[in-house]
Amino acid sequence: MASHECDVVVVGLGPGGEAVVARLAGAGLKVVAVEAELVGGECPYWGCIPSKMFIRAANTLAEARRVEKLAGGVSVTPDFAMVAKRIRDEATDNWDDTVAAKRVTDAGATLVRGHGRLVADRTVEVDGETYVASKGVVLNTGTTAAVPPIAGLADTPFWTNREAVSAESLPASLIVIGGGAIGLELAQAFSRFDSQVTVLEGAPRILAPEEPESSELLAKVFEAEGIAVHAGITIDRVDHDGTRFTVTCGEKTYEADQLLVAAGRKSRLDDVGLDTVGVEVERFLTVDDSMQVTSYTGSGGLWAIGDIVGRGAFTHVSMYHAERVVKAILGEELGSYDTSFPRVTFTDPEVGGVGLTEKQARDQGIHVRVGSGDIAASSRGWLHSVGNEGLLKLIIDDDRGVIVGATSAGPTGGETLSALAFAVRAEIPVETLKNTIYAYPTFYRAIESAL
Numbered sequence: 001m002a003s004h005e006c007d008v009v010v011v012g013l014g015p016g017g018e019a020v021v022a023r024l025a026g027a028g029l030k031v032v033a034v035e036a037e038l039v040g041g042e043c044p045y046w047g048c049i050p051s052k053m054f055i056r057a058a059n060t061l062a063e064a065r066r067v068e069k070l071a072g073g074v075s076v077t078p079d080f081a082m083v084a085k086r087i088r089d090e091a092t093d094n095w096d097d098t099v100a101a102k103r104v105t106d107a108g109a110t111l112v113r114g115h116g117r118l119v120a121d122r123t124v125e126v127d128g129e130t131y132v133a134s135k136g137v138v139l140n141t142g143t144t145a146a147v148p149p150i151a152g153l154a155d156t157p158f159w160t161n162r163e164a165v166s167a168e169s170l171p172a173s174l175i176v177i178g179g180g181a182i183g184l185e186l187a188q189a190f191s192r193f194d195s196q197v198t199v200l201e202g203a204p205r206i207l208a209p210e211e212p213e214s215s216e217l218l219a220k221v222f223e224a225e226g227i228a229v230h231a232g233i234t235i236d237r238v239d240h241d242g243t244r245f246t247v248t249c250g251e252k253t254y255e256a257d258q259l260l261v262a263a264g265r266k267s268r269l270d271d272v273g274l275d276t277v278g279v280e281v282e283r284f285l286t287v288d289d290s291m292q293v294t295s296y297t298g299s300g301g302l303w304a305i306g307d308i309v310g311r312g313a314f315t316h317v318s319m320y321h322a323e324r325v326v327k328a329i330l331g332e333e334l335g336s337y338d339t340s341f342p343r344v345t346f347t348d349p350e351v352g353g354v355g356l357t358e359k360q361a362r363d364q365g366i367h368v369r370v371g372s373g374d375i376a377a378s379s380r381g382w383l384h385s386v387g388n389e390g391l392l393k394l395i396i397d398d399d400r401g402v403i404v405g406a407t408s409a410g411p412t413g414g415e416t417l418s419a420l421a422f423a424v425r426a427e428i429p430v431e432t433l434k435n436t437i438y439a440y441p442t443f444y445r446a447i448e449s450a451l
């Protein structure tokens with residue numbers, strides 16, 4: 001077994017891992033980058049990028065259909081093959097990471113393909129070769145789709161996000177298990193290409209981590225678009241007869257040509273050798289604000305970034321972690337951890353959120369005042385007309401006079417969120433926000449009325 005010495009080993013090249021490799025190699029460190037599948041991880045090949053490309057195409061169909069309400073006649077003929085081709089050719093290079101791999105080696109790092117596993121302090125093994133890192137190891141192993149233990153499900157040819165974004169043809173009908181971000185975004189995109197879609201959600205409401213008003217808004221829009229949404233259900237079993245899926249929920253059954261499981265994610269931590277360095281494996285790894293694994297007591301560093309640390313499963317969070325771990329390794333000033341936590345669900349309307357929800361703020365004992373606004377009733381929303389559904393909700397800490405959380409749902413909900421994200425992050429006083437000119441007639445001007 002050959003042994004190689006280096007400064008840092010990065011195991012898993014999701015968006016954060018790849019960024020760590022580029023930054024540290026660029027700073028002159030000897031970096032070994034280990035990847036078992038595709039360099040770049042879930043986001044570029046099976047997550048954000050292909051799903052948003054699909055959503056962009058689906059939204060043009062919806063927008064074209066709106067012409068009839070505002071500007072005349074148009075005939076819309078969806079062609080799923082076009083978006084499938086764009087995902088294959090433009091987004092994923094047919095799931096080939098040659099370009100991304102070259103980025104890693106061009107940065108000066110050594111790319112090692114294979115499954116990395118810790119075997120001792122600061123030591124990673126890949127296919128019989130060991131890599132000993134003088135400074136330590138960064139874990140960025142990410143997640144896979146979690147498959148709930150529903151009777152019969154495992155024996156069926158269900159889809160996860162991976163099969164859904166690489167599908168070559170449109171299923172005539174689709175059942176989606178899980179009304180979270182993945183389930184809702186893909187449900188609406190498939191529906192807009194004319195698939196008959198049913199969403200089955202176990203929690204009392206879809207998009208449960210966000211405000212209840214956002215869940216209601218999306219449920220209403222989805223029903224109006226012909227997507228069936230059933231929340232608060234229990235799935236007893238799933239069957240497949242060789243052609244169609246049947247999902248049984250008590251007395252009710254739902255049938256479709258395809259089934260998408262979008263029921264959450266599972267951290268890839270069970271085969272990373274954490275036991276060999278005395279770290280217990282739970283659902284997430286607990287890290288401090290420099291991304292150091294808190295229970296690690298060995299010599300050198302063990303850092304973890306991205307989805308596996310349970311601070312939000314988002315690409316921008318993984319990239320933020322990457323920057324912090326790079327600074328920690330290079331001995332640079334870190335600054336305080338940004339807890340503002342912006343996120344956007346790219347349904348139409350987009351649902352943006354930042355900071356705390358009303359319930360989270362009240363649970364923390366904050367003296368909360370709520371400001372709200374209806375996007376459809378704003379000047380811009382009214383003239384926008386069809387497709388104008390949306391809301392603003394501001395969670396104000398009344399004692400400190402600052403916004404601690406906000407929701408921005410609407411046609412540009414994710415972009416409008418930016419103003420609120422800065423307000424939360426920079427703790428801009430509510431009095432300053434009130435004494436501010438908001439351009440007319442923009443969607444973001446609704447913030448003034450909400451205040």
Ligand SMILES: Cc1cc2nc3c(=O)[nH]c(=O)nc-3n(C[C@H](O)[C@H](O)[C@H](O)COP(=O)(O)OP(=O)(O)OC[C@H]3O[C@@H](n4cnc5c(N)ncnc54)[C@H](O)[C@@H]3O)c2cc1C
Nearest residue numbers: 012014036041042047048116142143306307313314315318
């Ligand atoms: C359908 C979908 C849509 C999404 N849309 C968005 C969005 O719009 N915006 C957003 O911010 N987020 C989105 N996400 C979430 C986003 O994809 C993840 O948060 C993001 O990829 C960050 O993940 P990560 O850095 O933890 O690692 P991942 O991207 O999960 O990558 C981890 C990498 O580690 C590798 N690996 C694992 N174990 C080992 C090992 N032992 N040895 C070597 N390599 C290993 C894996 O092969 C993988 O390449 C979406 C996710 C999905 C599934």
Ligand SMILES: NC(=O)c1ccc[n+]([C@@H]2O[C@H](COP(=O)([O-])OP(=O)(O)OC[C@H]3O[C@@H](n4cnc5c(N)ncnc54)[C@H](O)[C@@H]3O)[C@@H](O)[C@H]2O)c1
Nearest residue numbers: 148178179180181182183201202203262263264313344345
């Ligand atoms: N736009 C974005 O930024 C974006 C898009 C997609 C995904 N993501 C990230 O990926 C993460 C994972 O997405 P997700 O949608 O898979 O997970 P999720 O945890 O957000 O939602 C999963 C949903 O499935 C439901 N569920 C679980 N088991 C079920 C069962 N047996 N029957 C019915 N419902 C069941 C849960 O109650 C939950 O509402 C997100 O939380 C987010 O962090 C981000």
